[in-house]
Amino acid sequence: MxxxxxxxxxxxxxxxxxxxxxxxxxxxxxxxxxxxxxxxxxxxxxxxxxxxxxxxxxxxxxxxxxxxxxxxxxxxxxxxxxxxxxxxxxxxxxxxxxxxxxxxxxxxxxxxxxxxxxxxxxxxxxxxxxxxxxxxxxxxxxxxxxxxxxxxxxxxxxPLVYYYNKAEFEKLGIKVPTNLNEFKAAAKTAAAKGKYISAFETDEAQFGLSAQAAAAGGVWYKAENDKWTVKIDDASAKTVADFWQSMLDDKTTFVTERWGDSFTKALTDKTLIGTIGAAWEAPLISSDLAKTDNKGEWAVAQLPDFGKGALTGPDxxxxxxxxxxxxxxxxxxxxxxxxxxxxxxxxxxxxxxxxxxxTMKTPDSVKEFYGGQDVFAELSKANANLAPDFPYIPFFSSVGAPMTKAATAAGDGSGKVIDIFKAAQEQSVKSLKDGNLPVAE
Known part of the structure; x- marks a missing residue:
């Protein structure tokens, strides 16, 4: 991580x-x-x-x-x-x-x-x-x-998975979404009741959105013929961008920083009842909410289908x-x-x-928080569905700041989600060239 x-x-x-x-x-x-x-x-x-x-x-x-x-x-x-x-x-x-x-x-x-x-x-x-x-x-x-x-x-x-408050979903009469259309529909139902089944995490743009692009079939980087190929702003980017843009426009996703206090507060008070996150977040979420009335209510599911079936991306x-x-x-x-x-x-x-x-064995305290679910068995499924071809480039760390800046703008309405991918494309090419590495034009 x-x-x-x-x-x-x-x-x-x-x-x-x-x-x-x-x-x-x-x-x-x-x-x-x-x-x-x-x-x-x-x-x-x-x-x-x-x-x-x-x-x-x-x-x-x-x-x-x-x-x-x-x-x-x-x-x-x-x-x-x-x-x-x-x-x-x-x-x-x-x-x-x-x-x-x-x-x-x-x-x-x-x-x-x-x-x-x-x-x-x-x-x-x-x-x-x-x-x-x-x-x-x-x-x-x-x-x-x-x-x-x-x-x-x-x-x-x-690998990305989906965390959700099972008890709150049942109260709203919604099921765990298995594809993006179901997700957007469920998000509207939840938002009508003041709830959000996802968070648009502005500080997680680099790894969160790149992993979602992988789930949509994207391959950002390839090293072939002694040159780097950068292909970020493509069909997979459009899939991910359209998904989040529609929810931002409809105000059916919770805009926040993942590592700010507002995220945990929203989980605690059950304003935020679902979130896309990495597998390693399972014990983290259970720890953050262990002493709240969320205990025993949450569950883990596979990432919704981003158009390529049972595929998830690396975070x-x-x-x-x-x-x-x-x-x-x-x-x-x-x-x-x-x-x-x-x-x-x-x-x-x-x-x-x-x-x-x-077989990974779920620690007892984690299993208890997730209502007895064998969480690590679910994470193993995500592991098996991890995109097999999503390498990074040298200097990938430099791509983070431009993506976060663009994500912040998308979150406050002064920019668009697709701009995040355009920023990643531009910065990736620049970083490679600045490092004197050949880029296929």
Whole structure:
């Protein structure tokens, strides 16, 4: 997940399920296990894995997993290094260390970070190993690749799903919408009673709307023929823009910032009784509303059909990449796949796992909030329906500000929703050219 929301979700996940999705706020790294080894060490040397998983109380510690692996694989030893800084600090350290020949073999990267690390020459091409593990993962597998080359394996995901107050829906006589027309009709019924079944989240334009575009069949970026193709303002953008514009015009959606107080207040007082959000928001919502009379009323459903059937888009998540210079990429990828298929352990760390090899178990406190629903089973369905081809570009972070500005204008009526996608198109091309990367015109 991206850092603004990842940091906000930590407190909630820790309090609800002793889980978290973010790194700590301090800088530096600490070693779990044997003495460190560099990526340039010989093939028999220990494989170093740098991560920023929380390793909090009640979680299955990464060091325990590594210890288990090492006992079962004496010829491929791994050492875990926990980075206790922010994600951007870890990226800077990785760049410095890899260039100096002292970087780890494996490192946790956000999906949006992969293309930039690739562009800087910091990742090892492990396509020959990655493809053999592809059947073990959801559509997030593509997030660890650029231009048909793969640099690691996905670990956790954030497919969009739909959260709704089941009790309030029943009072209004509306059902969970399964497509956009049903959604708009239900929104009108709810608005007539002073309720909203969705929020137009101006501060979530970059990842929220891009994920919806993916659900509508959009593919924003492609690296082919040694050039980047940018195709944002297309039919998928029109589908998403028309959907939100109609509700903004009809005043049947709640305009707010996702990370402002008004969002949680609207959920609490039941003005807002539904919202499109990432899978990792399930424990966050339950935590925010745990002590209110919302407890037991909410449920999770699949994202409504944006015109492409059972398809959803990626909103956050991270994978484990093989860094440039790793002397044993085959062994590193064997551990990588083993680690990322340890479902129970990763769920204990607060992750919605990318693997499809096991069943995620819903924590009791989360299940209680959602009226006994096996929420993680529903999230698993979304994982399986994740758009398989929605990579990011280098410098994707620069696209956020123009999209947010355009979304704010759309929200207050001084602009249109389609302008958000036009801003993303313009900024994406500009950022690539500013980075001296070729763009297909």
């Amino acid at each position: 991206h850092m603004s929301r990842r940091s906000m979700s930590v407190v909630a996940l820790m309090s609800v399920t002793a889980m978290s999705l973010a790194a700590c706020s301090s800088s530096g790294a600490k070693t779990d296990g044997a003495a460190s080894s560099s990526a340039s060490a010989d093939k028999g040397a220990t494989i170093t894995y740098m991560h920023r998983l929380p390793d909090g109380e009640g979680m299955t510690k990464v060091s325990s997993l590594v210890e288990q692996w090492n006992k079962e694989h004496p010829d491929t030893q791994v050492q875990a290094v926990k980075f206790d800084g922010k994600a951007n600090e870890m990226i800077k350290k990785l760049e410095t260390d890899v260039k100096a020949g002292s970087g780890p073999c494996l490192a946790q990267l956000g999906y949006a970070e992969v293309p930039e690390m690739f562009t800087k020459g910091l990742l090892e091409d492990v396509t020959q190993y990655a493809t053999q593990y592809k059947p073990n993962y959801s559509g997030a597998f593509s997030q660890m690749g650029v231009g048909g080359k793969y640099f690691g394996l996905p670990q956790d995901t954030g 956050g998540g991270s994978g484990v990449a093989v860094m440039k210079g790793c002397a044993n990429p085959k062994g590193a990828m064997e551990f990588n796949n083993w680690l990322n298929t340890q479902v129970d352990a990763l769920v204990s760390q607060g992750l919605v796992v990318a693997t499809t090899t096991g």
